[in-house]
Amino acid sequence: MSFILVIETDSAAFDSEGYDSxxxxxxxxxxxxxxxxxxxxxxxxxxxxxxxHDINGxxxxxWHLD
Numbered sequence: 001m002s003f004i005l006v007i008e009t010d011s012a013a014f015d016s017e018g019y020d021s022x023x024x025x026x027x028x029x030x031x032x033x034x035x036x037x038x039x040x041x042x043x044x045x046x047x048x049x050x051x052x053h054d055i056n057g058x059x060x061x062x063w064h065l066d
Contacts, residue, residue, distance in 0.1 A: 001045060001065070001066065002065075002066050003063070003064075003065050003066075004063065004064045004066070005036065005052075005061070005062075005063040005064075006052075006061040006062055006063070007029060007032060007052060007060055007061040008060045008061055009025055009028075009029070009060070011054050011056065011058050011060055012056060013028050013054035013055045013056050013058070013060075014028050014029075014054070028054060028055060031055065032052055032054070032060075032061075036050070036052070036063055040065065043065055044065075045065050045066065046065075046066055047064075047065065048064075049062040049063065049064040050062060050063050050064070
């Protein structure tokens with residue numbers, strides 16, 4: 001079994017002006033990982049990839065359990 005997760009971190013949700021960009025990036029990644037971890041137990045192995053959206057609703061990656 002494998003778990004593949006890809007997150008592109010070049011959207012505005014990962015770099016907030018007036019806010020430490022490292023903190024903004026790690027906060028957004030943590031939010032995405034938390035959401036994925038809640039969905040993972042109910043996702044069948046081999047199901048189509050799940051699209052990942054940032055806080056602004058932009059598609060920024062996907063994850064897949066195979």
